[in-house]
Amino acid sequence: MVTHRPPPIAVSTATIKVDHRESRSAANHAVQKVIKVFSSLILKAGEPEPAGSPQLTVPSAAKKECRIVEYQVEEIFLYRFSKADEPEDSPKSKRHKLFYFAGGGFRGRPTKEHWLLCAEFCSNMPQYEVNLVSYPLAPNSPAHVSITHIQRLYHIFEKEGKAQGSRITLAGDSAGGNIALLLGIFGASKHIQDSGDGECVIESIMAICPAVDHRNENPHIDTIDPLDPILSRKVIEEVSEGWKGEWLLSDPRLSPILADLSCFKQAGVKVDGVIALHDVLSPDAVEFVNRLSESEVEGEWLQWEKQMHCFPLMFSHGIHEAVAGKDWIVNVLRRRSQSP
Template sequence: MVSLGARFVEFALPLLGIKRFFSQPHKMDQRIAKMRRQASLRPGRKWREKFDIAEETERSYPLVTVTPKGGARPEAPHLLYFHGGGYVMDIASLHWDAIGTLCNELGAAASVPIYPLAPEVTAETTLPAMRALYDELADRYGAQNIAIAGDSAGGGMALALVQDLIRGGKPLPGSMVLFSPWVDATASGEGMAAIAPRDKILAPVGLEACGQRYAGTLPLNDPRLSPLFGDLTGLPPTAIFVGTSDILLVDARRLKDRLEQIGEPPALYREADRMQHVWMLLPIPEGRAALSETAQFLRAQHGANKK
C-alpha cells in the first residue's frame, strides 16, 4: 500500500514546477540560464556534523568528497555518485540526503563530481572527464572496491561509463546502482505517453530536449548518452530501482529485458507501484526503504556484511 507521505508528495510535486520545465522545451534555455545564476548546493549542516566534507577544484569541475568522521570502514565500498537532472540541472539537496544516508548506513566515503552541465558542455567532454575521475579513484581504492551509482541522467552516465571501461578492457567497479535510470536520450520508448499523465516530474518532450543539449554533435542514439543501445555484456552486479508512475519505467524495463536476453539479468530489480521518478531519493517511507535495500545490496557485493 502506498504510504500517506508518498501520496502527499505526489500531490505536492506539481507545485515545484519541475513538470513545467520538462513540458515546455521552448522555454528550457531561458530557465537553464536562470538556474545558472543560483549557487550550487553542498551538503547541509546535518551531514557536516556526521562527515568531513572536502572539495577539490583543480579539475574543470568541483569534486566533493564525503568521509565519515574518523574514517570510512575498511570493508565499506567507495561510492562514486552521479546526480540526475537531465544533464542540465545542478545537484540538489535530495541528492546530498541520499548520498549521506547511504554513506551513513555503510560507513562509507563518497566522491561526488559536480560535473559540467549541458548545453555549455556536452557528452563528448563530460564522459571522458568522468572516466578520468574513475581511473583516479580505481588507482586509489581499487576498482573492485568502488560502487558506481546514479539517478536519472546520472544513472545513464554511470552505465555509459561502465560500458566505456568494458570497451577499453579496464577493471570494473564492484557494483552499480541505477535509480530511475535514463538510458535512452531519444525518449522514444513505447509506453511513455501512457504513463506521462501520472508522472508529476518528467515529460518525453523535455527529456528529448535535454538529450539534444547534452548530445552536442552526437546522434541521440549514441551509446555515450543512450547506453541502452550499447553493449550490455559483462556489467558488474547491478541494482535497478524504478516506479510505475515514472515515464522512465519504460527505459528500466527495456534495460532489464535486454540484460535477461543476454543471460545477465540485474542482480536486483525493484519496480514500485505508484512511485514517482527518483522516489528512492524522496523523504517518504518507500524512499527510506529503497536506500536501506541499496545499502544491503552494496554490503552483499562488497563484503561489508562480513566479519
C-alpha cells in the same frame, strides 16, 4: 490518439532478481499531487553553469551528518564523505569506494536531497568511502565534452583502484544514473580490451530511475505521461536535445540501452537499480533490465508501482516508500561489498 496499454514490468530471471512492490501510502499520494501542481517550477532551469566542473556549496544539513572534504581530480570537483568521529585519512584506506553522480537533467547541481542521500550512505555503509562527483553540465559542457572528461577521471579511479586493491561502485539517479551506467560500460569494456585478467575495478553499478535511451521512442512513454507527477515526454525530450551536443541520440555513448551490455557479464560487474512505474523513464528502464537479463548480467532491481521519478530521494522528508527505497539501496550495496 494514445492507446493506454498496461506499462511493462520487469520480472525476475536466472541472473536478475526483481523486487516488485505495489503499495502507496496516503501521504505519498498527497505529496505526488502537490508536486504535480508545482512541477514546472521544480524543473525550471536556473542560470547555465559555466564550462567545466562546478565547485559546489555543501548544504548545512549535510554538514551536520558527516565531514565532507572537497578535492579535485582531472579538474573535476569531488566531495568525500566520512563520519565526524573517523580519522580524516580513514576513508582513503577503505576497499570499497562509491562515486555518486547526482541527477538534475544534465544541467542542474546536486540538491540537498542528493547530499543527504550520500550522507546516509556514509552513515550506514561504513565499508564504503562515499564521494559525490560534480561533473560538467550542459549547455556549456554538453555530453561529448562532459562524458569525455568523466572518462579521463575514470582512468585515475582505475589506476588508484589497482594500486590500492580497492573496488568501485558507480551510482547515480536520473541523469546521474545514465552517467553511472555509461561510465560502467566504458570501464568494463576497457577492462576486457586491456586483457580481462583479474577482477575489474568496478564492482557494481546502482542506477536510480536512470535515463537509458535518449531517443525517447518507447510508445509506453505516452501511457505513463499522464500518470507522472513531475516529468513528461516533453521534458525528457528537451533534456535529451539540450545534452547531446555533437552526438546523435542513438549513440551508445549517450544511450546505454544501445550499448553491448554483455561487457558487464564478461567483466563481472553487477548492475542494480530502482524503477518507479509512474515515471516516464520507466518503460525504457524496464527494457534495459530485460536486455541485461538477455546478456546474463547479474543484478537486483526494485520496481515500485505508482511511485514517482527518483522517489528514494524523498527519504529525508519521512515518506514511507522513499525510506523503504533508500533502505533497499543500502542493503543491496552492503551485500555487494560483502561478496567475494
